[in-house]
Amino acid sequence: MVQEYGLFIGGKWKKSEGKRFETINPATGEVLATFPSATKEELGDAVRAAKGAFERWRKTPAPRRGEILLEAARIFRRKKEELGRIVTTEMGKVIAEGRGDVQE
Numbered sequence: 001m002v003q004e005y006g007l008f009i010g011g012k013w014k015k016s017e018g019k020r021f022e023t024i025n026p027a028t029g030e031v032l033a034t035f036p037s038a039t040k041e042e043l044g045d046a047v048r049a050a051k052g053a054f055e056r057w058r059k060t061p062a063p064r065r066g067e068i069l070l071e072a073a074r075i076f077r078r079k080k081e082e083l084g085r086i087v088t089t090e091m092g093k094v095i096a097e098g099r100g101d102v103q104e
Contacts, residue, residue: 003033007042010049016042026092076102 004020006013016036023032038046057065076083080102088098 002031005033005035007036007038007046009042009046010052014042018042023090025089027089032089 007016008014016038018037018039020034020036022034024030025032036042060068080099083102084095084099086098087093087101088095091098091101093101
């Protein structure tokens with residue numbers, strides 16, 4: 001089953017009016033997922049949301065930002081195998097190479 005993604009803007013998934021493009025497994029030719037190309041208006045919404053998020057991040061004390069980044073690193077380490085498999089599927093790499101890409 002092909003996964004259909006939307007746009008993640010302002011902390012929420014949104015459907016897009018833009019054209020869609022496909023991600024294909026180069027090893028099998030199978031379509032893995034489709035993604036939207038944002039419209040000009042959607043891009044503007046994303047930029048405004050990003051600017052707002054940056055302002056909130058700037059005002060977050062450095063020790064708290066460090067805690068957030070450490071937690072993100074823990075999540076990535078915990079999901080390392082899953083992420084390695086995704087890299088393998090999307091890039092047509094052998095699993096050891098996909099795992100290595102995630103490790104870096």
